[in-house]
Amino acid sequence: MRDILVVGSVALDSVRTPFGEAEEALGGSASYFAFSAAHYAPVRIVAVVGEDFPPRHREQLAARGVDLSGLETAAGRTFRWRGEYRIELGHAHTLETQLNVFATFHPRLGTDHRRCPFVFLANIDPDLQLEVLDQMQGPHLTVSDTMNYWIARKPERVIEVLRRVQIALLNEEEARALSGETQLARAADRLIAMGARAVIVKKGEHGALFRSGDELFVTPAFPVEGLTDPTGAGDSFAGGFLGWLARCGRSDPGTRRQAMACGAAMASLAIEAFSPARLVTARPAEIEERVRALHRMAHFDLEPLFDRSHGGEARSAE
Numbered sequence: 001m002r003d004i005l006v007v008g009s010v011a012l013d014s015v016r017t018p019f020g021e022a023e024e025a026l027g028g029s030a031s032y033f034a035f036s037a038a039h040y041a042p043v044r045i046v047a048v049v050g051e052d053f054p055p056r057h058r059e060q061l062a063a064r065g066v067d068l069s070g071l072e073t074a075a076g077r078t079f080r081w082r083g084e085y086r087i088e089l090g091h092a093h094t095l096e097t098q099l100n101v102f103a104t105f106h107p108r109l110g111t112d113h114r115r116c117p118f119v120f121l122a123n124i125d126p127d128l129q130l131e132v133l134d135q136m137q138g139p140h141l142t143v144s145d146t147m148n149y150w151i152a153r154k155p156e157r158v159i160e161v162l163r164r165v166q167i168a169l170l171n172e173e174e175a176r177a178l179s180g181e182t183q184l185a186r187a188a189d190r191l192i193a194m195g196a197r198a199v200i201v202k203k204g205e206h207g208a209l210f211r212s213g214d215e216l217f218v219t220p221a222f223p224v225e226g227l228t229d230p231t232g233a234g235d236s237f238a239g240g241f242l243g244w245l246a247r248c249g250r251s252d253p254g255t256r257r258q259a260m261a262c263g264a265a266m267a268s269l270a271i272e273a274f275s276p277a278r279l280v281t282a283r284p285a286e287i288e289e290r291v292r293a294l295h296r297m298a299h300f301d302l303e304p305l306f307d308r309s310h311g312g313e314a315r316s317a318e
């Protein structure tokens with residue numbers, strides 16, 4: 001079984017960017033992740049929506065093969081997030097967060113959910129992330145994400161999640177807030193000193209960095225021309241990253257490097273439209289071409305730079 005379990009928000013997002021706006025569109029960390037990862041492997045969502053959740057969103061997820069047996073409908077309103085990106089686009093300004101049905105939600109996992117070998121704890125209350133971890137039966141790989149909202153309100157619980165997963169994903173702002181370090185390489189090291197086994201710091205248009213005790217790897221971002229809405233870039237990155245590992249059924253360092261490129265490709269698609277629309281329409285050949293482009297951008301042949309027999313002088317250029 002190569003299934004991926006995701007717990008996170010399924011939301012109605014209202015977002016304004018310098019390029020337009022969307023009102024109550026499908027959003028949420030679990031939604032972006034699922035649309036992204038479903039290109040690679042089967043995905044099961046554990047989350048809650050309210051009675052007002054439009055049936056067409058469920059249908060769209062189901063049409064991508066996403067298992068929704070763990071998506072509960074509770075009395076009340078769906079989670080809502082309202083955010084704005086200003087011209088610097090680097091990070092979202094949260095204008096409003098309405099937890100609504102998430103305020104009283106507790107995930108109850110079925111047998112198929114508990115046995116998933118790949119687990120993504122998308123951005124949601126860290127208490128819920130821990131409740132999911134407690135119910136899992138020996139997963140192969142666990143990865144977490146979070147947001148400043150939770151770092152500000154429940155920092156110890158966010159750190160506990162980070163200690164219990166194999167890889168913690170954060171964006172640069174979150175890595176700085178949680179570690180107290182401004183320089184990103186130091187922030188990653190500090191998070192490892194705080195108990196993380198490995199971290200991925202997402203740096204928006206500057207790519208992403210993987211850091212564990214003995215490994216450092218970077219991937220560039222795929223340069224998009226039609227940036228429309230950065231919302232969901234992190235979750236879509238996670239979807240490509242875990243999706244590829246699940247598809248391969250392993251998480252060794254070489255496969256992880258490929259997975260970083262798959263993540264970058266999926267993030268670049270997500271930001272070309274409001275909502276996860278581009279993740280839905282993306283074709284496999286298009287995804288593959290973006291991964292190949294990243295490979296061309298970052299690959300170079302290594303040659304000896306200095307001739308050691310002459311005391312380390314630079315090789316002449318003739």
Ligand code: AMP
Pocket residue numbers: 009011012013027028029080081097123124125147149150230231232233234235236
């Ligand atoms: P990202 O841009 O990848 O960090 O994720 C954006 C998504 O996170 C949006 O679609 C929001 O619905 C969702 N979101 C925003 N705030 C929260 C929060 N406090 N908890 C869970 N999900 C959130």
